[in-house]
Amino acid sequence: MSPTHLSHLRLPKRHFHALDLSRLLAAIMVLFWHYQHFFVPPVERHFNVNRAIQPWYDTLGWLYENGHTAVQYFWAVSGFVFAHVYLSDPRAHGRFWLARVARLWPLHLLTLGLMALLQGIYVARTGTEFVYHTNDLKHFLLSIPLMQYWGWQDNQSFNGPSWSLSTEILAYAVFWLALPWLRRAPLAVALPFGAALLGLTLLSAPDKDVLACIGYFLLGTAAYGAALKRWLRPASLLPLGAALIAIAFAFKAQYRGDDAATIAGTFGVLFLMLAADMSDDKGRLKFGQKLGDASYGIYLWHIPIQLALVLLIDSIGVPRDIARQPWFMLTYVSTAIAAGFASHAMFERPAQKAVFALWARWKTRRT
Template identity: 55%
Template sequence: MTPPRVLRLEKRHFDTLDLTRMLAAVAVLFWHYQHFFVPDIVPYGFQVNRAGVEPLHRPFALLYDHGHVAVQYFWAVSGFVFAHVYLADPHSRSRFWPARIARLWPLHLLTLCIVALFQAGYLVRNGHYFIYAWNDARHFVLNLFLAQYWGFQQNQSFNGPAWSLSTEIVAYAAFWLLLPVLRRAPGTVAGLLAATTMTLVLAGAPNETVLSCIAYFFGGAGVYALALKDIATPARLVAAAPGLALAAWAAWTFWRSEELATGAATFAVLALAVAVDLADTRRVMRFGKRLGDASYGIYLWHFPLQLLLVLAIPGVQAAAGRTGFLVFFIACSIMAGFASHALFERPAQRAVLRLFDRLRQRRAAAA
């Protein structure tokens, strides 16, 4: 097996990556801002390109119309970070799932229950649900286990944005299962899996969102493997970024392939962010870590916040057309992310990990 010392970069924190996670979460806020303009007679559906009513649409058109592709960037960053955290850790397989459960489930379960409550109120008032219509018992159980987007669902349900977490759980499982071989040949294994799953996506295979998540996740892990071998140096990453951006433009302009364009653009941004981090030996970008901490909370709280606003404000569509309301919504979502991380996510994470430690100690004592 390759010695652990060559499986981890010397840099401990990737602050610029954390900053870009925060920016990606804000991009999703713009994409979902259209929820405020869905007519009451339409129980589900997105109304994109609403340039006439969305405030500041012209300067933020890219975010309004394409902010959803930030999800793919989240997946790629996760693959990079997981490779950094787990490849060189000899105990990573035993620690992996307790750490994932402690980090993801508490806030997911809290927002799931809050959305279920708010949607019940919206249903009583309006006769249908808000945006995500499949809020029955079966979908609630799927959501409980973050299995709501594995192919068993009718559509997005409850706290709809959590669908991307559901697909990422499958990528986590693949990473955990493949850790032994990833340690032996991280670049080869990650590259082959990313290429294979992306080929299946482009071929129209079933469960393409799960396959797409795996492709981006292991693509990010592959970038980390290239950095380990000094192939992905800051200079080379900076040089590669414009080529990837040009490839994204060509894929969209000439082939109208959203998947190829998104993939190239995602890794162009990832390349630049990793280049900055690798070059930032003095941690000038350390502020990015604190901002990135809020990204998970921003992502999971913004839809419950929307539900609260549509319940609390009559005629919310008119209000949402004002710039002040846009600023208010984004500011509240960001503040919710920071408050959630400090007041709920970190304490809950510590509590869950303590529970796992006690269970482990009891099993050891019983043995």
């Protein structure tokens, strides 16, 4: 299949810089959601934290309470970006999984091993695990291939946030298998299936997190299909995005409206970011690409950094209430963000190149 034959499946923009920037902001949202972990004592059960004790709660309360919704946003953005990258690529089927392994696994395996070590130290000191308690051999072995949240898990384990990567692997598989049909009609294929899966999550179907991930991903792909048809332009994206965000707040005010609010809010923000990108003819948002590169590192490094800080303050006899101080929160958030940038430049990119080089060398030897 020639590139020319598939050229109609790619929007003219090479990069979506506002989306890149939004990925960084979404990763930072997760930092605030997990900040509550600093106040969890060494207990062998779930512990509810009074989030109002966290620094600057009056100002940052929405982030502390809703930062977890960034995960769904990541899924939707991934669906849009994958459609942009792979629908028009005639070699997509052959190199898809190599690119995924090179991008995801090196940092995942590094932080998985580090969390196993840090949790071992924490257990030796306290007699129980830090926040994530299902750190047994079964979940470690499942975590290596990112299969730890496919429905057979007891709970989140080790580097807890990696659960969302585990579900996203299944969304990648669906996308990869559906590529021939998505190329024929990306909107017509992705929209009904994505909407149906999210509908099942609203009904609390079994394994709803897996269904939700695939649903968000496919609706992100559907958004790309709608953009290809020129149905989504800045003139329509702005009012549609604003309306969806207003609907999200309305759902949030209703009992049991959280999942519906997250769906509406996710695509409201996605549409507003797309409007910004499509209006950016002069490339003023180009800086967003490099900022977005840090999001994966921030996401996987922030829990190991958090546990390392807890071990440090416990070892020097400082009460964990020190986390109520704004300077401590700013130090933690800044450290996690810096780790994301350093990780991308010093580990993730070199690791990607190494994986591609090893694959090329292996192919050469076989031929």
